[in-house]
Amino acid sequence: MELAAALLVTTHGALAAAVVLALATFLYFLYAAWLAPSATRRRLRGSGFGGPAPSFPLGNLPEIAASLAESNGTLPAGAGVTSDIHGAVFPYFARWRAAFDKVFVYWLGAEPFLYVADPEFLKSATAGAMGRLWGKPDVFRRDRMPMFGRGLVMAEGDDWARHRHIIAPAFSATNLNDMIGVMEETTAKMLGDWSEAVAAAGRSAGAVVDVERGVVRNAAEIIARASFGIGDEGGARVFQKLQAMQTMLFRSNRLVGVPLARLLHLRKTYDAWKLGREIDALLLDIIDSRRGSQHDAGGQEKKNKDLLSLLLAGNDETGEAAGKKRLMTSRELVDECKTFFFGGHETTALAVSWTLLMLAAHPEWQRALRDELREVTDDGPLDAAALGKLTKMGWVLSEVLRLYPPSPNVQRQALHDVAVDGAGTTIPRGTNMWVDVVAMHHDEALWGPDANEFRPERFAAGAQGGCRHRMGYLPFGFGGRICVGRNLTGMEYRVVVAMVLRRFQLAVAPEYRHAPRVMLSLRPSDGVQLLLTPLDQHTK
Numbered sequence: 357m358e359l360a361a362a363l364l365v366t367t368h369g370a371l372a373a374a375v376v377l378a379l380a381t382f383l384y385f386l387y388a389a390w391l392a393p394s395a396t397r398r399r400l401r402g403s404g405f406g407g408p409a410p411s412f413p414l415g416n417l418p419e420i421a422a423s424l425a426e427s428n429g430t431l432p433a434g435a436g437v438t439s440d441i442h443g444a445v446f447p448y449f450a451r452w453r454a455a456f457d458k459v460f461v462y463w464l465g466a467e468p469f470l471y472v473a474d475p476e477f478l479k480s481a482t483a484g485a486m487g488r489l490w491g492k493p494d495v496f497r498r499d500r501m502p503m504f505g506r507g508l509v510m511a512e513g514d515d516w517a518r519h520r521h522i523i524a525p526a527f528s529a530t531n532l533n534d535m536i537g538v539m540e541e542t543t544a545k546m547l548g549d550w551s552e553a554v555a556a557a558g559r560s561a562g563a564v565v566d567v568e569r570g571v572v573r574n575a576a577e578i579i580a581r582a583s584f585g586i587g588d589e590g591g592a593r594v595f596q597k598l599q600a601m602q603t604m605l606f607r608s609n610r611l612v613g614v615p616l617a618r619l620l621h622l623r624k625t626y627d628a629w630k631l632g633r634e635i636d637a638l639l640l641d642i643i644d645s646r647r648g649s650q651h652d653a654g655g656q657e658k659k660n661k662d663l664l665s666l667l668l669a670g671n672d673e674t675g676e677a678a679g680k681k682r683l684m685t686s687r688e689l690v691d692e693c694k695t696f697f698f699g700g701h702e703t704t705a706l707a708v709s710w711t712l713l714m715l716a717a718h719p720e721w722q723r724a725l726r727d728e729l730r731e732v733t734d735d736g737p738l739d740a741a742a743l744g745k746l747t748k749m750g751w752v753l754s755e756v757l758r759l760y761p762p763s764p765n766v767q768r769q770a771l772h773d774v775a776v777d778g779a780g781t782t783i784p785r786g787t788n789m790w791v792d793v794v795a796m797h798h799d800e801a802l803w804g805p806d807a808n809e810f811r812p813e814r815f816a817a818g819a820q821g822g823c824r825h826r827m828g829y830l831p832f833g834f835g836g837r838i839c840v841g842r843n844l845t846g847m848e849y850r851v852v853v854a855m856v857l858r859r860f861q862l863a864v865a866p867e868y869r870h871a872p873r874v875m876l877s878l879r880p881s882d883g884v885q886l887l888l889t890p891l892d893q894h895t896k
């Protein structure tokens with residue numbers, strides 16, 4: 357009897373707890389998904405920002421999904437390899453711009469995003485000391501936690517400053533020069549695979565190869581070796597798991613910004629978390645064993661060439677900086693290794709892939725780069741001095757990053773209310789900003805009537821390519837948070853493109869479908885199929 361009564365009380369207690377929990381969840385959802393965003397929307401409208409009407413809790417996500425489904429990312433039939441791509445990659449922005457111009461508000465779930473494609477507005481809101489009023493959006497920090505952890509891309513405030521201070525010197529020219537050998541070695545492997553594919557096709561006219569696949573694999577290997585070394589078993593396993601994580605996160609289709617939407621993807625969230633723990637444990641092992649072996653038997657610092665060793669050296673408790681700044685913990689170093697991998701390989705691989713496509717479509721530039729390469733290197737080694745003299749190749753890189761920016765947007769979140777100079781308006785604290793880099797890079801008002809044409813020579817006049825506003829060209833972001841790895845990209849790009857150009861003649865294959873698409877980065881939807889002809893079968 358007593359047992360039954362106790363059970364009844366327990367059951368009632370559990371039921372009451374469940375009802376309270378359900379009610380609390382409902383109230384939270386009501387607040388986060390309707391009340392708070394509706395109040396923010398009123399404030400934004402009061403500040404003069406218009407935009408498409410959202411319907412909470414999804415905001416403008418349904419319209420975005422419908423617009424993408426309708427356009428299917430495909431450029432008009434017969435357009436060939438046109439670089440007039442903004443309407444295809446961001447069809448919803450193209451539509452809203454027609455109605456609301458270059459600054460407006462749209463909603464990802466319950467998160468307000470201030471769309472900006474006006475460099476003057478961007479300057480007024482972020483330039484100089486105002487940069488400190490902005491951080492990285494919380495909504496993406498949560499969403500991308502398995503990739504970047506609290507590494508530099510997502511760090512804030514003092515933590516960010518400390519990490520950047522330690523990390524930036526590791527990317528100095530001298531350190532990067534030591535990585536050329538690794539780049540040559542892995543790229544030679546990729547070219548060997550392509551040569552085999554051509555030989556297997558058995559045709560003197562060459563063979564069709566999806567170059568993007570090899571270029572991405574190559575870049576992943578380069579960044580893994582350059583970041584933490586993958587010569588030993590531990591490194592190779594981290595590399596495999598990082599690649600698995602990349603695939604997993606790509607496949608998941610999350611309702612960004614919708615409160616509690618993660619509950620709909622519990623399995624994926626758990627799998628990513630579990631894989632993340634495995635990666636962290638392996639990296640921690642590598643870091644701990646490196647910490648113990650930074651010096652050789654004679655007490656001299658070992659000549660390790662990867663970024664992790666450089667960070668450990670810069671972080672060395674016996675170093676001169678000790679005591680002046682707080683050092684990086686092993687946990688923080690783990691996040692930085694992951695950040696380099698996820699932030700550094702696909703972006704660079706895309707720059708190379710889009711370049712090979714552009715060179716295939718513009719044989720005159722292929723010839724110009726090959727001539728420059730021969731003049732500068734005399735078919736000799738690709739050392740740092742020679743790479744630095746590849747001026748035209750630098751223009752081509754800049755033009756490709758303009759037309760096909762691998763990071764198609766840059767984001768910020770207002771940490772305080774931001775009074776915008778000149779615009780006479782205030783951006784409320786918590787508002788996210790979405791800078792549409794693709795739109796600015798293709799804007800005729802900034803670049804002239806040939807904005808959508810591939811004309812690398814526009815960069816002959818300077819690093820801004822003749823853009824009419826200095827904040828109109830942002831392939832690596834802006835302000836204090838500008839990409840820390842851009843010099844590494846510049847070097848890797850030159851090595852890989854030079855080696856490809858020495859080995860193959862490139863032409864666009866008939867099966868290539870030009871359908872650039874944004875999946876975090878700006879990617880070709882179905883690879884980059886090129887016709888590769890070995891150069892010894894061609895007039896060099």
Ligand code: HEM
Nearest residue numbers: 508509696699700703704707763832833834837839841845
């Ligand atoms: C074509 C190649 C690349 C592109 C287009 C690119 C683009 C970007 C962009 C747009 C940002 C954000 C800047 C901002 O918020 O203003 C960024 C930040 C960053 N990138 Fe890159 N990146 C490239 C290569 C690399 C490489 C090779 C690495 C490292 C190995 C790297 C590491 C980072 C890191 C750590 C940050 C965060 C910097 C900070 O917040 O202080 N990136 N990159």
